[in-house]
Amino acid sequence: xxxxxxxxxxxxxxxxxxxxxxxxxxxxxxxxxxxxxxxxxxxxxxxxxxxxxxxxxxxxxxxxxxxxxxxxxxxxxxxxxxxxxxxxxxxxxxxxxxxxxxxxxxxxxxxxxxxxxxxxxxxxxxxxxxxxxxxxxxxxxxxxxxxxxxxxxxxxxxxxxxxxxxxxxxxxxxxxxxxxxxxxxxxxxxxxxxxxxxxxxxxxxxxxxxxxxxxxxxxxxxxxxxxxxxxxxxxxxxxxxx
Amino acid sequence: xxxxxxxxxxxxxxxxxxxxxxxxxxxxxxxxxxxxxxxxxxxxxxxxxxxxxxxxxxxxxxxxxxxxxxxxxxxxxxxxxxxxxxxxxxxxxxxxxxxxxxxxxxxxxxxxxxxxxxxxxxxxxxxxxxxxxxxxxxxxxxxxxxxxxxxxxxxxxxxxxxxxxxxxxxxxxxxxxxxxxxxxxxxxxxxxxxxxxxxxxxxxxxxxxxxxxxxxxxxxxxxxxxxxxxxxxx
Numbered sequence: 001x002x003x004x005x006x007x008x009x010x011x012x013x014x015x016x017x018x019x020x021x022x023x024x025x026x027x028x029x030x031x032x033x034x035x036x037x038x039x040x041x042x043x044x045x046x047x048x049x050x051x052x053x054x055x056x057x058x059x060x061x062x063x064x065x066x067x068x069x070x071x072x073x074x075x076x077x078x079x080x081x082x083x084x085x086x087x088x089x090x091x092x093x094x095x096x097x098x099x100x101x102x103x104x105x106x107x108x109x110x111x112x113x114x115x116x117x118x119x120x121x122x123x124x125x126x127x128x129x130x131x132x133x134x135x136x137x138x139x140x141x142x143x144x145x146x147x148x149x150x151x152x153x154x155x156x157x158x159x160x161x162x163x164x165x166x167x168x169x170x171x172x173x174x175x176x177x178x179x180x181x182x183x184x185x186x187x188x189x190x191x192x193x194x195x196x197x198x199x200x201x202x203x204x205x206x207x208x209x210x211x212x213x214x215x216x217x218x219x220x221x222x223x224x225x226x227x228x229x230x231x232x233x234x235x236x237x238x239x240x241x242x
Numbered sequence: 243x244x245x246x247x248x249x250x251x252x253x254x255x256x257x258x259x260x261x262x263x264x265x266x267x268x269x270x271x272x273x274x275x276x277x278x279x280x281x282x283x284x285x286x287x288x289x290x291x292x293x294x295x296x297x298x299x300x301x302x303x304x305x306x307x308x309x310x311x312x313x314x315x316x317x318x319x320x321x322x323x324x325x326x327x328x329x330x331x332x333x334x335x336x337x338x339x340x341x342x343x344x345x346x347x348x349x350x351x352x353x354x355x356x357x358x359x360x361x362x363x364x365x366x367x368x369x370x371x372x373x374x375x376x377x378x379x380x381x382x383x384x385x386x387x388x389x390x391x392x393x394x395x396x397x398x399x400x401x402x403x404x405x406x407x408x409x410x411x412x413x414x415x416x417x418x419x420x421x422x423x424x425x426x427x428x429x430x431x432x433x434x435x436x437x438x439x440x441x442x443x444x445x446x447x448x449x450x451x452x453x454x455x456x457x458x459x460x461x462x463x464x465x466x467x468x469x470x471x472x473x474x475x476x
Contacts, residue, residue: 050371077373088368092386101382102372154372 002061003028003158003189004049009058011044011213018044019055020213028157029187033200036210037236042193045210046160049191050076063157077106080158081151085167087143089135095122095146096131099153107154114153121149125179141172145179152183159183161192197240201225209233251434255441258431265421266445269407272338272417277400279343284350289380291355302351309348315412317341322413338410338417346403353399357392358384390464397457401450408446418442 004026011019018041026032034042047053048060051072060067065075090098099118103109109117122128125145135143144164151159164180165173177199184190184203194200200207200221207224209217209232217230228234255262290302309317318341325331332340361384369379408419422442426435 052367052370073370073373073375076371080371082368082371084364084368084371086364088362088364090365090368090383090387102374105378105382106373160371 001028001064002026003030003063004191005059005061006045006048007059007061009045009048009055009060011041011048011053012056018213019048022058022213022215024208024215026189026191028189031184031190031203031205032192032208033204033206034191034193034208034210035195035197035200035236036216040210041213042210043162044213046162046191046193049158049160050080050082052082077154079156080160081154081156082160082162083144083147083151083164085163087135087140087147087167089143089147089150091135094132094134095127095138098135098146099150102150102154117153117155118149121152122146124152124182125149126175139172140168141175144168144172144176148176148179148183156188158189158191161190161194163193163195165194165196195240197225197237209236211236248434248437251437254431254434255437258425261421261425261431262418262441262445265416265418265442268335268416268421269404269418270449272335272342272407272410272415273400273404276339276342276346276403279339280346280350280399280403283343283347284354287347287351288354288358291351292358293376302355306348306351309345310352314341314345314406314409317345318409318413334410334413334415337413338407338415341409342403342406345406346399349399349402350396353392353395354388356395357388360391361387390460394457394461394464397453397460401453401457404450404453405446418445 002025004024006022006024009019009022010017020041022041022045024045034045036042044053048055049062051060051067051069054069062075063079065071065079067075089095090101093101096115096118099121100109100111100114103114103117104111119128119131122131125148127142127145127149130138130142130146135146138146148164161180165176168176173196177196180190180192180199181203190203192199192203202221204221206218207221208215209224209228209230211232216232217224217228219228224233225237228237287302287305290298291306293299318337321341321344322334322337325337358380365383365387366379369383374383407415407417410417411420411423414420419442422438425431426433426438
């Protein structure tokens with residue numbers, strides 16, 4: 001069954017037509033990587049999946065539910081988490097509180113259960129010793145690993161990644177990618193917008209290439225990197241892989 | 243007799259000190275209850291202004307603009323006489339509380355709106371992506387971050403409200419300034435103009451100055467803390 005389904009999704013920002021009739025299905029457990037030049041609509045696509053952007057027309061289905069303004073909070077709470085480019089940790093809370101807030105307030109977990117969960121995922125991202133510090137004391141890479149742990153604590157079946165390494169120093173990108181590679185071994189549905197081609201090649205079940213608000217081509221990493229059909233993809237790959 | 247240096251004039255104030263204490267009491271009582279009303283209105287309309295429902299935004303905007311762009315004296319007269327002529331005069335104290343509360347509420351709403359808007363968009367998005375409802379997002383994530391931005395200007399708004407109790411004078415209130423006026427023009431008590439108004443001013447100053455000092459101290463600590471957290475990151 002499709003975990004995420006976009007049906008004829010269009011999005012306008014004023015007069016700007018940023019998504020043009022996008023149709024896309026993501027299967028349960030699939031690792032989908034979306035790549036493409038800046039301004040191609042990749043972030044908007046992933047942000048439509050959890051209704052951070054409401055499509056101007058078209059339908060979004062999450063785990064079989066048609067998303068609406070009325071049910072989005074509940075459906076998203078039950079099914080999806082997100083990791084942002086700018087981390088967006090809650091700065092007024094310690095790391096532990098960041099991780100336990102949603103589980104205790106939204107997922108009816110006791111404080112003890114939520115903390116056990118938090119320590120478990122802190123271990124997964126390798127930051128167990130940072131439970132009691134505030135986010136502002138951490139490096140970008142560490143903050144992003146905490147943000148991933150926060151997403152994991154919601155135990156969602158879907159995690160959306162919106163350019164998770166684009167705001168990081170080059171030397172900390174890999175520590176975040178390593179965590180994501182580890183995650184990819186689990187049965188979580190992952191949609192990742194990224195410019196990291198090495199990651200895409202290694203982790204993706206399928207790669208979607210977008211340009212000018214449209215899906216130009218999709219396929220396995222092998223197909224995509226070795227035998228792309230469209231000139232647009234070849235051009236793009238030629239520019240970034242040297 | 244009205245002279246600044248007249249011992250008799252000062253003595254009269256001492257004798258009738260009860261008048262000033264009564265006025266101060268009324269001013270503080272009115273201000274305290276009006277503050278509760280203003281906070282309530284400020285929170286409701288401040289949240290409305292930051293919601294994404296256009297109709298709520300518009301209602302909040304209309305309230306704030308109408309109140310901020312008409313004189314408080316006019317609002318008091320309107321409320322007092324409108325209520326009086328409609329047959330249910332609630333008395334001067336209630337009128338004062340309503341008028342001051344509604345007036346200050348508009349400023350509170352702006353302070354709260356600005357505080358909420360100072361929180362980065364990413365915080366709203368992170369909360370939304372976790373599935374927080376609007377109310378719980380505000381309660382757990384947004385308000386705790388905006389409170390430090392909100393407190394200093396909110397304290398200044400409170401100081402203004404305390405001073406604005408003196409506007410009740412226009413509808414014959416029993417606040418500190420009105421009673422001072424009655425005192426200096428009274429048949430038995432009249433005459434001590436300069437000393438009476440000085441005393442009245444000193445009382446206002448003693449109440450308002452500590453509050454505005456707290457507000458500016460808060461603001462400075464906030465700025466220092468921000469600078470420190472920037473330095474930490476470098």
